[in-house]
Amino acid sequence: GQQLNQSPQSMFIQEGEDVSMNCTSSSIFNTWLWYKQDPGEGPVLLIALYKAGELTSNGRLTAQFGITRKDSFLNISASIPSDVGIYFCAGQLRGGSNYKLTFGKGTLLTVNP
Amino acid sequence: DGGITQSPKYLFRKEGQNVTLSCEQNLNHDAMYWYRQDPGQGLRLIYYSQIVNDFQKGDIAEGYSVSREKKESFPLTVTSAQKNPTAFYLCASSKDGTFNTEAFFGQGTRLTVV
Numbered sequence: 001g002q003q004l005n006q007s008p009q010s011m012f013i014q015e016g017e018d019v020s021m022n023c024t025s026s027s028i029f030n031t032w033l034w035y036k037q038d039p040g041e042g043p044v045l046l047i048a049l050y051k052a053g054e055l056t057s058n059g060r061l062t063a064q065f066g067i068t069r070k071d072s073f074l075n076i077s078a079s080i081p082s083d084v085g086i087y088f089c090a091g092q093l094r095g096g097s098n099y100k101l102t103f104g105k106g107t108l109l110t111v112n113p
Numbered sequence: 114d115g116g117i118t119q120s121p122k123y124l125f126r127k128e129g130q131n132v133t134l135s136c137e138q139n140l141n142h143d144a145m146y147w148y149r150q151d152p153g154q155g156l157r158l159i160y161y162s163q164i165v166n167d168f169q170k171g172d173i174a175e176g177y178s179v180s181r182e183k184k185e186s187f188p189l190t191v192t193s194a195q196k197n198p199t200a201f202y203l204c205a206s207s208k209d210g211t212f213n214t215e216a217f218f219g220q221g222t223r224l225t226v227v
Contacts, residue, residue: 004155031214042119042203042218043156088155092214100146100171101216103155 006089006104014112019076021087021107028069029091033101034061037086046087047074079111116140119204119219126191126198126226134189134222136204143209145187146216149173150201159202162187163209191224198226 006023013019023032031050035043047058049065049072056063062075072091076083086106117138126132138145144163148156158171162181176195181187187206191198201223205216 006155033215035218040221040223042117042205042221045215045217048215090156090216100158100161101214103148103157105153105155 004089004091004102004104006107008107009105010108010110012110012112013079015079015081017079019079019083019109020073021089021109022071022073023089023091023104024071025091025102026070027093029093029102030069031092032063032065032072033090033092034063034072034074035088035090037088037106039085043088076109079109081111081113084109084111117204117206117217117219119202119222121222122220124222124224126224128226129193131190131192132198132224134191134202134204134224136187136189136219137185138187138206138219139185140206140208140217141184142206142217143184144207145181146205146207147171147177147179147187147189148203148205150203150221156203159189198224200224 003026033048034046037043047063052069053067054065060077086108088106089104090101092101120135146161147159157173159177160179162168165184168179168181178190203221204219207216
């Protein structure tokens with residue numbers, strides 16, 4: 001089946017720093033989604049990408065759908081303490097009956113005030 | 114407010130007992146999903162449903178069962194056949210299962226089997 005490699009597994013940064021994380025796939029996707037999960041809560045959708053090369057922003061967050069359709073990255077600028085959490089990428093290849101989302105294992109972000 | 118509601122938030126059961134986790138949505142979404150999350154792991158798909166009265170197995174369906182009798186509801190039963198049921202369970206829904214795949218999640222149910 002499809003596999004997603006998400007990196008890094010964890011990050012420790014100082015408040016105000018920029019953050020970058022990425023996901024790569026063994027096969028192509030035509031949808032990439034980025035989620036954030038707070039401890040003990042469900043993931044919340046941050047950004048959705050539907051087109052190769054697409055670059056989308058949501059406040060201090062920016063995500064891009066790679067040209068090869070096998071990767072995506074998420075950047076967070078000027079991090080703040082409430083950015084702490086686990087960030088997940090999810091990819092989907094739509095077609096026929098195969099439309100389920102495949103999730104990466106997450107990037108744990110810690111922001112030191 | 115529109116959203117997905119999972120209940121209960123925490124659930125404790127004795128080994129060998131079946132237990133049912135509730136998931137209700139009022140978003141008028143056609144597709145619903147159940148995921149399992151273990152520490153350090155991504156979300157693994159248990160079952161999904163594109164439409165009422167239809168559902169398919171995901172990657173780790175063994176030891177679980179579901180029903181989709183109503184559009185709003187997609188309960189998950191963790192049976193005694195599930196060898197390692199202690200986990201965080203997440204329910205999600207999307208407008209449909211094919212082209213509008215932005216999935217929205219509930220708050221999760223933490224199941225502990227003792």
